[in-house]
Amino acid sequence: MCLATGMLAALLLLPACGTVTSPGATGSSPSPLPACPAPVDGQVPTDCVPYDPEHAMEQNERYRDRAALDGSARAGNAGTLEQATEALEALGASDEPLTEGAVERALTDVGLEHVRARGDGAGGVRFGVGAPAGGCLVGGVAADGSVSAQLAGVILDGGCLPAS
Structure with missing residues (x-):
């Protein structure tokens, strides 16, 4: 019986949660302020919350x-970078077709795990993989077999290979 009374009290109070009233508003009805681009010149409007659209796009x-x-991490991963580069150069020089799977196998064979590879749209393959001493090993193998590989930090969104 007490549980039902407590639940009923919570339900009666729930509609009052989360309401915002504009400054200077009369009555008790909520009136949320819309967002509006901040003016370049002039006064900031009082009927909206200003924001900088350029800054918002940059942050996005x-x-x-x-x-x-x-x-x-750079020092701890130097040997791995060298081994991975050699394995990818051998792949680029071989007759084996350049595929995402071939790049993943070449990097797995030097001890890297959870390799992510993706075609670059020009016949090459981009890759990203967590490095053993922290950070990432990222780069690509171009269609002509040339290799670019470097050590880098993780992407702020997580992982080593950015979304396409």
């Missing part, structure tokens, strides 16, 4: 940025 793209990679 930050998920692709990478965290910094410290010196100890």
Whole structure:
């Protein structure tokens, strides 16, 4: 019986939660303020919440940025970078077709796990994989077999290979 009374009290109070009233509004009806682009010149309007659309768009793209990679991770991953580059160069020089699976196998064979590979749209393959001492090993194998590989921090959105 007490549980039912408590639930009934909670349900009666629920509609009052989360309401916002505009400054200067009369009565008790909620009136949320809409967002509006901040004016370049002039006064900020009082009937909306101003924002900078350029800044908002810049922040929307930050998920692709990478965290910094410290010196100890770079030093700890130097051997892995060298081995991976050699394996990918051998793949690029071989007669084996350049595929995402071939790049994943070449990197797995040097001890890397959870390799992500994706075609680059020009006959090459991009890759990203977590490096053993932290950070990522990222790069690609071009259609002509040339290899680019580097150590980098993780993407702010998580992972090593950005979404396409």
